[in-house]
Amino acid sequence: MRPANKAVAAASSNLQGRRIVGTRPRLATSASANVLAILLSALTPVLAGTAGAGPPPAASTEAQAPLGVQSAAAIETETAGLPLQLGRLRTQQQDGVTVQLAIPTEEQAAKHFGVPLAEAGIQPIWLRIENTSDHDYWLLPVSIDPDYYSADEVALVTLKKVPKDQRAAHADQFRQHALPFFSAARSTNEGYVYASHMRGGRFVDIRMTGNQQGIRMRFAVLLPTEGFDYERSSLKSLYEKVDDFPNLGLEELRARLRELPCCATNTAGDGEGDPLNVVIVGTGEEAISALAASGWSFTEAITADSVRRMVGAAITEKSFLTAPVSSLYAFGRKQDVALQRGRTTISQRNHMRLWLARFRSEGRPVWVGQVSRDIGVKATTRSTTLTTHVIDPVIDESREYLLHSLMHHDAVSRFAFVRGVGDATHVKPRHNLTGDPYITDGMRLVIWISSEPVDPNEARNLGWNLSTDPVLEGRGEYSKVPPKQD
Numbered sequence: 001m002r003p004a005n006k007a008v009a010a011a012s013s014n015l016q017g018r019r020i021v022g023t024r025p026r027l028a029t030s031a032s033a034n035v036l037a038i039l040l041s042a043l044t045p046v047l048a049g050t051a052g053a054g055p056p057p058a059a060s061t062e063a064q065a066p067l068g069v070q071s072a073a074a075i076e077t078e079t080a081g082l083p084l085q086l087g088r089l090r091t092q093q094q095d096g097v098t099v100q101l102a103i104p105t106e107e108q109a110a111k112h113f114g115v116p117l118a119e120a121g122i123q124p125i126w127l128r129i130e131n132t133s134d135h136d137y138w139l140l141p142v143s144i145d146p147d148y149y150s151a152d153e154v155a156l157v158t159l160k161k162v163p164k165d166q167r168a169a170h171a172d173q174f175r176q177h178a179l180p181f182f183s184a185a186r187s188t189n190e191g192y193v194y195a196s197h198m199r200g201g202r203f204v205d206i207r208m209t210g211n212q213q214g215i216r217m218r219f220a221v222l223l224p225t226e227g228f229d230y231e232r233s234s235l236k237s238l239y240e241k242v243d244d245f246p247n248l249g250l251e252e253l254r255a256r257l258r259e260l261p262c263c264a265t266n267t268a269g270d271g272e273g274d275p276l277n278v279v280i281v282g283t284g285e286e287a288i289s290a291l292a293a294s295g296w297s298f299t300e301a302i303t304a305d306s307v308r309r310m311v312g313a314a315i316t317e318k319s320f321l322t323a324p325v326s327s328l329y330a331f332g333r334k335q336d337v338a339l340q341r342g343r344t345t346i347s348q349r350n351h352m353r354l355w356l357a358r359f360r361s362e363g364r365p366v367w368v369g370q371v372s373r374d375i376g377v378k379a380t381t382r383s384t385t386l387t388t389h390v391i392d393p394v395i396d397e398s399r400e401y402l403l404h405s406l407m408h409h410d411a412v413s414r415f416a417f418v419r420g421v422g423d424a425t426h427v428k429p430r431h432n433l434t435g436d437p438y439i440t441d442g443m444r445l446v447i448w449i450s451s452e453p454v455d456p457n458e459a460r461n462l463g464w465n466l467s468t469d470p471v472l473e474g475r476g477e478y479s480k481v482p483p484k485q486d
Contacts, residue, residue, distance in 0.1 A: 096135075101125065126191070137183045179192055203219070248360065254418055262421050264328035277445065279444055280354070283365055335354060373397065393438045396468060412449070413459060417466070
């Protein structure tokens with residue numbers, strides 16, 4: 001049996017009632033069972049192709065000393081090949097405080113602490129805080145992760161893998177490596193915050209408070225796993241050329257965006273998919289930081305392992321916050337980056353695909369994208385896997401959701417709406433590649449990402465075009481909403 005068929009067989013055996021580790025077995029509904037059966041039969045050739053191609057070479061898992069004793073240059077060299085120049089080590093300064101941040105890989109963390117922290121749902125984040133100011137500060141670890149673990153809690157949840165005669169030392173190592181919260185004036189602290197585990201990428205919000213003084217720094221870190229779709233796209237090579245792209249002013253940008261194709265397409269480019277309804281203006285680091293802070297997660301590549309976990313999530317009706325998305329095409333290539341905001345079940349999520357445009361505006365990269373909300377799963381012969389998500393037909397609501405999620409996290413400096421998609425109504429809806437109908441006012445949302453926090457009330461609507469309230473649009477009422485006046 002080929003490896004791909006073994007993966008399908010293993011997933012199929014779970015359908016026969018075998019227990020999935022860490023979950024309570026439950027019976028799928030007849031409808032979901034039918035969908036899953038079709039999925040499993042369709043995945044055999046897909047997984048066979050995946051297994052034949054083989055994954056890219058794995059990242060090095062050599063033993064490493066605590067990150068604090070490694071030179072910054074060594075870590076930057078190790079991670080220089082990551083897309084968007086988001087290496088593991090990040091450094092920021094503000095008002096006499098310098099913060100260095102790094103997140104070890106799962107293998108490095110397991111090697112350093114002697115236990116597989118990722119299996120326990122824990123991700124250690126290393127911080128070095130150099131306070132050269134005259135002010136004392138307290139770190140607020142809840143801003144990094146409201147569900148962070150204490151040192152003794154980490155020791156307890158990983159205890160069963162430790163021999164009894166080593167358990168006291170096991171607990172002590174987590175205490176000794178934990179980062180102190182208090183940062184006295186003219187002092188330096190370093191250590192780990194034990195956060196909840198995440199895959200693909202992580203936004204870290206550092207907040208420190210003193211006597212009517214405050215420090216806030218925001219970091220975005222890509223976590224190299226060799227399993228995410230952006231790691232296998234052409235983004236890195238394309239982004240290296242971004243400074244050579246034509247630089248457009250605002251009105252030139254508006255005109256160019258109106259001229260873009262209405263929709264993403266299939267591989268051959270002869271079928272219209274979901275509309276290209278969003279545009280983000282900002283550097284890769286700014287965009288990823290803002291989206292990660294707003295709860296968007298990277299999506300995994302379609303592999304035997306990701307499909308196995310996707311099937312398991314579907315069977316148990318669990319969430320899979322980094323589940324793969326299918327490929328759509330624009331500008332002659334599949335999406336450069338795909339992100340999603342998942343719910344408690346895999347069948348429901350907001351998801352977005354982004355393509356780096358071959359032009360800039362006001363010196364900043366431009367990303368053209370497609371955003372929609374998945375509200376269910378259906379069987380279809382129009383997909384290579386014979387199943388697909390069903391999208392919310394009021395597609396402009398997902399567009400508003402993206403804007404609101406970014407504004408809520410103080411990430412938007414300006415926004416506007418530009419024509420280019422073409423409208424669709426209840427009477428005359430349009431359809432995507434898998435036959436889902438949708439309605440839209442035909443506008444593209446354009447968002448300028450701010451590198452500094454901006455209160456939502458201060459985000460400026462450029463007033464290029466009016467947009468429709470998606471709630472009224474869903475009722476069949478198409479009255480436009482005027483922009484906020486300056």
